């Protein structure tokens with residue numbers, strides 16, 4: 001089928017303002033949107049810049065705004081978005097070049113929630129025991145690939161760039177609800193601050209955007225409840 | 233072009249499972265100044281895509297298991313080419329490192345007792361080949377993702393210093409020592425010289441050389457190419473694994489865990505054909521055996537509708553097993569194929585997957601040259617290295633073990649080395665050659681010339697047609713000639729992008745040239761080895777020939793051709809035997 005890609009361009013070394021470029025070519029309906037972008041880059045215009053690696057929704061490199069919705073370009077097929085496809089960089093981020101944005105603030109917020117296992121008790125010789133149910137309690141949030149689709153779709157974050165954002169909360173949830181971890185109090189106090197969970201207005205954009213189908217709003221709710229419970 | 237300088241004790245190139253394991257160990261020392269350079273943001277590394285599991289003889293599932301059995305399976309899987317001293321180290325240490333990962337917080341799936349859950353995987357057996365055993369420790373079908381996340385988290389905890397999106401484009405190897413690396417800061421287009429006492433390459437594989445592959449577009453073998461062009465040989469490059477079950481046409485991997493849980497391969501007639509090829513282990517025979525069986529079925533016209541694929545039937549597993557143990561696989565099938573594996577078979581074909589060969593090292597990750605001489609300060613780990621624990625064919629779950637066991641060992645060995653070694657001079661203009669090379673490519677921007685992407689596409693096709701599962705002299709000679717022609721055309725590559733920052737047009741072209749060199753070496757080595765062993769299957773030499781070929785190949789580019797050397801295989805516990813599954 002004939003497809004037309006309208007692609008956001010920003011080439012700061014060549015021209016000051018961003019603009020849009022259009023490319024029309026034949027593609028299979030079962031091609032990924034990323035295949036289309038690769039086709040443009042490899043055969044039509046080598047100057048197009050975008051990040052990508054695994055090409056099957058695992059590495060989190062290519063979260064983009066596709067027809068106005070945050071998706072991984074490698075996880076959405078052309079037949080699912082139609083023949084006119086607009087591709088833009090993630091919102092609320094500084095654009096470095098074309099579809100490449102500055103991810104430092106995003107990863108800074110990730111680091112702020114102490115995203116690592118904390119338990120200073122001496123471990124047993126073998127594994128720490130964890131029941132199937134205890135493991136299940138945080139299974140959903142272990143799936144996060146740090147693609148930023150959620151955080152960059154969040155209106156609260158657009159309004160308050162200091163808001164840690166859904167991805168960082170998901171990462172904190174993964175540890176707070178891990179029965180083996182002992183750092184919950186530290187993380188909850190960070191998330192209880194002004195830039196933390198209370199900025200979430202349960203708009204659900206994040207949950208809709210997540211390519212791993214993580215129930216983000218639910219996870220944020222669980223963290224809020226934990227903070228309230230711990231205070232009372 | 234601006235050049236920046238940095239000095240560290242230790243440099244880690246690559247932030248996948250192996251690189252991060254080494255980095256965590258280096259950082260924990262406290263007195264070794266360490267930096268990690270990675271062309272990808274660390275969590276984007278391909279280790280994250282590993283699905284099925286990490287092998288360790290924990291015996292958690294009510295079945296007896298021993299590291300000696302794991303060792304036997306690995307030796308047999310390697311078709312007796314793996315070095316048994318190294319395999320012993322790996323299988324002995326794997327339970328300990330798996331527990332260590334758990335202590336770092338890795339969320340393994342659990343069994344009823346709350347211990348790490350384990351599943352079956354191809355070629356892993358109890359009692360020296362008797363019956364399949366549950367040895368693969370897993371976190372659903374996201375084991376690699378959890379390993380990568382956990383090690384990255386530990387790196388943050390231990391304050392590892394990262395240079396993200398820095399691509400190493402040259403190594404400072406001279407006079408038998410490595411003195412550092414030159415890297416391109418992708419964001420700015422500026423070069424950075426990193427001087428150090430010890431450097432470890434952890435740059436992963438090069439599946440991008442083939443058309444159908446499970447490997448990321450960024451797995452272009454940079455580390456291997458960089459050492460080879462500095463005169464360090466590569467080992468056993470003729471051995472490359474095709475995984476039996478990639479999604480038809482796309483190559484996306486469907487983990488062996490599907491067969492471990494009970495999935496069955498079927499041909500057009502619905503026959504479970506593996507019963508004919510491996511009566512004992514059937515669908516769980518080792519990967520080389522299963523991939524060849526699929527090719528034979530296809531050749532005999534028994535592919536589905538006579539086409540180039542077969543079916544992986546997981547319908548008998550039931551929705552519960554698929555949704556809880558194989559959720560990612562179910563998601564791939566629904567997203568990319570529009571089918572539901574609970575009710576429909578999955579169309580699969582062999583997909584280029586894993587490099588058994590690579591940079592030759594000892595069991596501490598230290599690189600050794602053509603004649604066994606050490607290259608001071610240079611280490612290699614993970615898929616880009618060849619210890620050799622996988623020999624002619626890797627067993628599933630053994631790469632993840634390899635990453636963490638040898639990542640840890642290399643980290644410790646480097647720390648030790650850094651304490652005793654001095655920083656050696658790297659010369660006056662260490663960035664010179666890299667600067668010239670990149671400036672030459674830059675200067676082609678906008679001019680008429682060859683398109684790197686087109687050359688890459690043709691290379692992938694040649695390698696698929698001529699240097700894949702079945703090989704013959706004729707095919708390989710033809711492949712060699714075609715690769716030579718492509719290498720010549722690659723000298724005339726012209727890029728489009730003139731800019732400095734995020735010039736991925738430039739790095740793509742550079743990687744394409746590197747891959748052509750690797751394709752050349754690999755094809756040359758495949759032609760050179762006149763026997764069939766493991767993944768290297770020569771139809772004109774169908775038998776394994778221990779008398780002449782029970783040895784490793786070493787290959788290094790020399791004056792436009794390839795110089796070949798050999799090194800003996802370490803055999804300690806298990807004498808070579810015929811390999812039947």
Ligand SMILES: Cc1cc2nc3c(=O)[nH]c(=O)nc-3n(C[C@H](O)[C@H](O)[C@H](O)COP(=O)(O)OP(=O)(O)OC[C@H]3O[C@@H](n4cnc5c(N)ncnc54)[C@H](O)[C@@H]3O)c2cc1C
Nearest residue numbers: 246247248250271272279284285400436614615629631632
């Ligand atoms: C789909 C899939 C499933 C798999 N499943 C399993 C499994 O279940 N069990 C198992 O044991 N094995 C499995 N494997 C194999 C295993 O995952 C890989 O072999 C292993 O993860 C490789 O890890 P690594 O650390 O060597 O490199 P990678 O994780 O590939 O990382 C390479 C790193 O090097 C960096 N890099 C590369 N070039 C440069 C450069 N020039 N400059 C700077 N940085 C550079 C990259 O940025 C990256 O950080 C699987 C592989 C695939 C593809």
Ligand code: SF4
Nearest residue numbers: 144145147148150210
């Ligand atoms: S929670 Fe989902 S959308 Fe957000 S970063 Fe993680 S994977 Fe991406």
Ligand code: FES
Nearest residue numbers: 053055059060074
């Ligand atoms: S390229 Fe890895 S998630 Fe899309």
